[in-house]
Amino acid sequence: GNSVTQMEGPVTLSEEAFLTINCTYTATGYPSLFWYVQYPGEGLQLLLKATKADDKGSNKGFEATYRKETTSFHLEKGSVQVSDSAVYFCALGSNDYKLSFGAGTTVTVRA
């Protein structure tokens, strides 16, 4: 079946540091890939997505590229801010209604 494995946290960074969170997946067919973010005390919200191989999703300075050859969708940001402190979830969508989520990575950015 479909599954997502993402880098375990927690991750602690200083402001303006480079952030990368690894995500790999197992799926049949041609899934879509997502990054969701959960800020403290809130529900999840979509950060970015990519629907086919080699697509790059981007939003709020974050980027991720759908790499079919390495079955990966790593999240990156060049210069993080304190406001980026959150839990980040990688997710995979297949040809039904459902999403498969990774375990989540907690990121803390210190001033």
Added chain:
Amino acid sequence: DVKVTQSSRYLVKRTGEKVFLECVQDMDHENMFWYRQDPGLGLRLIYFSYDVKMKEKGDIPEGYSVSREKKERFSLILESASTNQTSMYLCASSSHQRSGTDTQYFGPGTRLTVL
């Protein structure tokens, strides 16, 4: 702006009680979902509904039931709450496309504690 609301942010119940968690969306979405979120496990799907009065089991339906009498409202029911159902419960909705590209919109969550 899209909106998914959940009836309570925090709830404390006793073992054996019947618990209702309510979710309402104002986006006219066909699909609605209930997940539970536990540390280290991510989100796991309990039930989903793709139309009024329709429901399908997710990955962990045991101990739960759902009700969808109106398009905008999706309820999760714990018939007899147990301590291992202490968790964060998240509701989500998405549009009618049966497609893996569909974005799901989430409510703020209900943190349920069963004593």
